[in-house]
Amino acid sequence: MCENLKTNYQLCEEIGRGRFGVVYRCYPHSSAAVSAVASDSFACKSIHKHSLSDDPDDRLCLDVEPKILHLLSGSPNILRLHGVYEDDEYLHLVTDLCDGGDLYDRLSSGHRFSEPEAAEIIKQLIIAVVSCHRLGIAHRDIKPDNILFDSRGRLRLADFGSAAWFGVSEGGVMSGVVGTPYYVAPEVLMGRGYNEKVDVWSCGVILYIMLAGVPPFYGDGPAEIFEAVLRGNVRFPPKIFRSVSAEAKDLLRKMLCRDVFRRFSAEQVLMHPWIINAGEPASMADLS
Numbered sequence: 001m002c003e004n005l006k007t008n009y010q011l012c013e014e015i016g017r018g019r020f021g022v023v024y025r026c027y028p029h030s031s032a033a034v035s036a037v038a039s040d041s042f043a044c045k046s047i048h049k050h051s052l053s054d055d056p057d058d059r060l061c062l063d064v065e066p067k068i069l070h071l072l073s074g075s076p077n078i079l080r081l082h083g084v085y086e087d088d089e090y091l092h093l094v095t096d097l098c099d100g101g102d103l104y105d106r107l108s109s110g111h112r113f114s115e116p117e118a119a120e121i122i123k124q125l126i127i128a129v130v131s132c133h134r135l136g137i138a139h140r141d142i143k144p145d146n147i148l149f150d151s152r153g154r155l156r157l158a159d160f161g162s163a164a165w166f167g168v169s170e171g172g173v174m175s176g177v178v179g180t181p182y183y184v185a186p187e188v189l190m191g192r193g194y195n196e197k198v199d200v201w202s203c204g205v206i207l208y209i210m211l212a213g214v215p216p217f218y219g220d221g222p223a224e225i226f227e228a229v230l231r232g233n234v235r236f237p238p239k240i241f242r243s244v245s246a247e248a249k250d251l252l253r254k255m256l257c258r259d260v261f262r263r264f265s266a267e268q269v270l271m272h273p274w275i276i277n278a279g280e281p282a283s284m285a286d287l288s
Contacts, residue, residue: 005085005092021047033214043097048077058266068137068160077128079158097208098156100149107144113210115248119279122207129266133196140165142202143183181225182215186232197263213239232258245275245281
């Protein structure tokens with residue numbers, strides 16, 4: 001283990017595992033120079049360098065994720081980075097511990113979200129996305145697994161291993177097929193350049209699932225899911241959406257719009273009446 005990491009932190013039990021790394025609970029030693037009380041616990045994401053493929057994008061995440069987390073650590077709804085440690089085999093990222101679970105757990109439990117509940121989660125998520133986009137960062141893999149909750153229930157967007165920089169002033173275009181089948185935007189799958197609004201599409205999928213209990217685009221396996229995403233026909237089956245407000249469906253249409261130019265930006269989502277009114281009914285005249 002990295003000696004500097006051992007000097008500052010005591011690693012304990014494993015609390016999570018991802019594609020490239022393992023997450024441990026850790027505690028700072030009393031002599032550690034950290035920005036929190038010594039009794040607080042943290043999370044340590046240890047990425048095994050040799051487990052990465054030769055794909056340049058996989059290798060790039062070792063360099064990009066720490067830089068992006070450091071830049072975004074002042075944002076209230078983004079996972080805060082406390083330290084970066086590296087040795088010959090591992091890159092260790094020490095972050096806040098989010099012991100309130102993740103959104104995937106809540107969805108998997110079968111919990112059906114009321115509109116105010118869903119609006120509060122989406123508002124916090126979009127605030128995190130706005131923080132990213134204002135700094136020229138696109139997350140590119142927003143999904144329930146990467147949406148964590150701390151002990152106070154506050155949302156924290158995590159896992160920036162697929163994130164990319166784009167030029168804000170130049171309307172920068174990104175490339176590369178990244179993301180997760182249910183949540184990836186159609187323009188990513190088309191193999192052309194795309195912009196930061198791919199994150200808004202992913203958030204729209206998450207909102208749809210919270211309100212409906214099922215994804216808007218699905219199939220038996222990734223290939224069929226991708227075909228459904230590429231068609232991008234958002235439907236609201238009456239049996240499922242009978243009790244969902246017109247305002248919520250209006251926002252979903254604007255987030256899950258195949259036409260990128262007409263799709264809402266993250267800042268426009270925050271200004272939508274359904275978000276402003278915290279999921280409570282609003283006048284349809286306000287939706288134009």
